[in-house]
Amino acid sequence: MKYDSIAEIVRLAEESGKNISDLVIEEQALSLETTQEEIFNRMKKALEVMKEAVLEGVDPDKRSASGLTGGSAYKMKKQVDGGRNICGKIFGEAMVKALAVSQTNACMGRIVAAPTAGSCGILPGALLTIMEDRGLDDDTVVKALFTASAFGMVIANNASISGAEGGCQAECGSASAMAAAALVEMCGGSPQMASDACAISLKNILGLVCDPVAGLVEIPCIKRNAMGVANAFVGAELALAGIESAIPADEVILAMKKIGNSMPSALRETAEGGLAATPTGRELCKRVFG
Incomplete structure (x- = not known):
């Protein structure tokens, strides 16, 4: 199985009568010349890191080294x-x-880049919440993470997951799309519904710039993770209700790439434009770096 087309992954899943996660686990075991159990256990360790990052991030006294952020998860x-x-x-x-996970990242804690450090809170925020609400076991969430990874690989191969290359649409947007697809599988939706959820979530965030204040993954990145998890729920909810994306996921991904290519460098992680260039943004940068 190649990770260059979501439509192809959906087709293979539908023809085999399997979940996308099952196909990914099988393919990864063959590709890495190991057992499916070993592949599964590796992803299970990633899930544990996500859980730990949540616990660490709700600490009310934890602050980033810059002093710009901290305590938001506790307040929420x-x-x-x-x-x-x-x-x-x-x-x-x-x-x-x-x-919480985003704040753990800002405080130099251990996180899972999902798909990046700047967007690390969206997948765990979505999946761990539904896991708790529905009483699902770890294995169900681990399988959903494999589904998310497949969608993330297609995005990375055909567009980008880098803010420096494609803006925040490529980071929080990709994470939202991955989480939406994973939520659909967790909640019993079909592979095509997962594709629609991915497309809807990514469409909703097209054009989002990457403009970190002082060049740090804190402002507005942490709050954008909260927005990203909301976006993932929107995509999953609509898809699970049978609402389809008029534009196929693969075409949405290519559109994101073209939009990213059109962005000026000031809006692609350079901290030269957007919020980073506001008077307050510049003042915060001076406060941190002098």
């Missing part, structure tokens, strides 16, 4: 635990986890 958790958040427990918990 207090809001959710107190039943005061607007969108209910599931959505609130997902934002808590997305913020």
